[in-house]
Amino acid sequence: MSSRGKIQRGRGNAVRIQEVRAVVWRYYRAKGRKLPWRVTHNPYRIFVSEIMLQQTQVERVLKKYPQFLRAFPSWESLARAPLAKVLAVWQGMGYNRRALALRASARRVLDEYGGKLPRDYDALRSLPGVGPATAGALSAFIFQLPVPFLETNIRRALLYFFFRRTRNKVGERELLECAAAVLDRKNPREWHYALMDYGAMLRKETPSLNRKSEYYRRQAPFRGSLRELRGKIIARVLRGAASAAQLQKETGRTREDVARALVALLREGLITKKGGYYFPPEGN
DNA sequence: GTCCCGGTAG
DNA sequence: CTACCGGGAC
Numbered sequence: 001m002s003s004r005g006k007i008q009r010g011r012g013n014a015v016r017i018q019e020v021r022a023v024v025w026r027y028y029r030a031k032g033r034k035l036p037w038r039v040t041h042n043p044y045r046i047f048v049s050e051i052m053l054q055q056t057q058v059e060r061v062l063k064k065y066p067q068f069l070r071a072f073p074s075w076e077s078l079a080r081a082p083l084a085k086v087l088a089v090w091q092g093m094g095y096n097r098r099a100l101a102l103r104a105s106a107r108r109v110l111d112e113y114g115g116k117l118p119r120d121y122d123a124l125r126s127l128p129g130v131g132p133a134t135a136g137a138l139s140a141f142i143f144q145l146p147v148p149f150l151e152t153n154i155r156r157a158l159l160y161f162f163f164r165r166t167r168n169k170v171g172e173r174e175l176l177e178c179a180a181a182v183l184d185r186k187n188p189r190e191w192h193y194a195l196m197d198y199g200a201m202l203r204k205e206t207p208s209l210n211r212k213s214e215y216y217r218r219q220a221p222f223r224g225s226l227r228e229l230r231g232k233i234i235a236r237v238l239r240g241a242a243s244a245a246q247l248q249k250e251t252g253r254t255r256e257d258v259a260r261a262l263v264a265l266l267r268e269g270l271i272t273k274k275g276g277y278y279f280p281p282e283g284n
Numbered sequence: 285g286t287c288c289c290g291g292t293a294g
Numbered sequence: 295c296t297a298c299c300g301g302g303a304c
Contacts, residue, residue: 094299
């Protein structure tokens with residue numbers, strides 16, 4: 001913590017932390033969101049939701065989540081599913097590599113951990129598609145462990161509570177220390193739900209709060225990007241095999257762009273190629 | 285049309 | 295640090 005940090009030990013700060021907790025809990029009791037992945041304790045279901053929620057708004061996940069769980073209700077069913085099927089169900093979520101990572105994680109949970117998600121943070125962190133935010137969320141939501149973590153809503157809430165008058169950018173370390181300080185160790189699961197809901201509320205009330213975070217990055221435009229093209233190619237190939245020429249014509253993009261996208265998608269295993277035609281990934 | 289929102293991996 | 299998706303707000 002920096003010298004002017006807001007959460008150094010001391011009587012005043014202890015009071016401040018109690019106030020923050022009280023505000024957050026009060027808001028949660030009144031306006032907390034009842035989300036499908038919050039009413040379950042099934043590790044698989046919570047794991048799926050956390051992968052889906054990466055870089056993806058709650059409203060979109062709400063739509064896809066039940067469909068995905070119907071198609072793949074367990075670690076086993078997901079692990080055995082053909083990649084093409086998983087990608088097909090995933091369509092609309094964006095960032096298709098998450099679907100690969102999700103199935104790969106299911107396989108590792110079965111093969112390495114006998115179908116039981118490990119409690120250990122580093123073991124979670126080593127699963128494909130699981131970074132610090134997701135590992136922390138899984139620790140809290142599945143295992144009720146007091147692991148502080150940062151994601152966008154938590155970041156926003158902490159900036160609001162502890163750095164509202166600060167002019168400078170706030171670093172991740174500082175924010176993580178705040179997260180650890182306010183964490184209610186009696187109930188980490190509900191505490192993080194509450195803090196995230198508070199942050200989500202702030203987004204509507206005070207836009208752009210997160211720009212005070214060092215973590216904040218402005219995004220490259222989506223229109224005309226390779227990302228957009230990749231998504232289109234995957235969606236197209238799932239409907240039926242296509243040649244590069246077809247893909248170029250149908251997407252209206254340059255041959256170079258199409259070639260670049262195809263090479264990358266092949267390398268990542270999101271498509272396959274046979275006799276000049278591109279297909280969804282092969283079975284098993 | 286332009287901008288905004290959101291974690292992980294290489 | 296950069297690449298990865300898509301929908302919704304303005």
